Amino acid sequence: MSSEKTSLGANVFLYPMPVVLVGALVDGKANFMTVGWVSRVNFKPALMAIAINHAHHTARGITETEAFSVNIPGADMIEAVDYCGLVSGRGTDKSSLFDVFYGSGGKAPMIVQCPLNIECRLHQTVDLPTNHLFIGEIVDAWAEPRFLKDGHPDIQAMSPFVLTMPDNVYWGIGERLARAWSVGKKLKGA
């Protein structure tokens, strides 16, 4: 082992984590929860997974409706996004914080104000000790043309943000560094 490295123990986080609002219908009402444990997990079909504590109001809604949405907020929504992580839908109606729309599935509430909305149909639930890992198949995604470039989401127009824990800070997206699947070619044959 490198002698300069210090052990940090097991409870470390990813650097950085994305920040999304997960939408679900709970008892027929739209509810939104802030989530940083989210990732694509399968290429074809397109699957996306979110990890949510068993006790969360949203977990019950996803289990019952077999649907959820992943909404990527912009930095201008940071106060509302943080608020959705502070209060539970069990005691607070979060449905009126945003304008809500639905896609073809009709059971995954999505947020008009978010630059990108991803509608998912529950594919599989993996029960882990403290969290449900909900794996959803992406049904469709939605964005306004002003958030697109060449037909795809444009991160600079979307202006999403990321999270670090346990210092609990939101960070913006920085400058364009390089082209992926390209900048490393110069090491080929090196």
Add this chain to the structure above:
Amino acid sequence: MSSEKTSLGANVFLYPMPVVLVGALVDGKANFMTVGWVSRVNFKPALMAIAINHAHHTARGITETEAFSVNIPGADMIEAVDYCGLVSGRGTDKSSLFDVFYGSGGKAPMIVQCPLNIECRLHQTVDLPTNHLFIGEIVDAWAEPRFLKDGHPDIQAMSPFVLTMPDNVYWGIGERLARAWSVGKKLKGA
């Protein structure tokens, strides 16, 4: 549905995705692969998941050794990180690109040059149509003191980067925007 939103179809990605190097022993040799589909998935015990295409060399190594590492690279490593996503360990020896060390498990090769190293023991494999979702229990994590602040990883010192697809661009981390679990408090009772 909001009339201004355009359908993008199902194959959308998360904005942004983190960028890590996953380490595994394959046929006894350290191998590293660039991965953007990664997330914490359970609070206690601390579990982290990575999604890797079935065909990848790394997938065989993780299945055989039941161990892997998640290494967070700094932006100064961007060419080597991209290179690890361009070439397979099947035909190219990537073990000599970095200085390698091992933790107590002894089966998860980690990269000295990466600011943060997370050692995982395989907890569960979820087989999805095109990808394996490897869920690992974090055994320990490692960082040099220069990458820590108050005993925890400091993203500004680490300088990780993120990825967008399908435009295939790496981006840096931007400015500090706000404190999480705090900035939204002003909406309470509003």
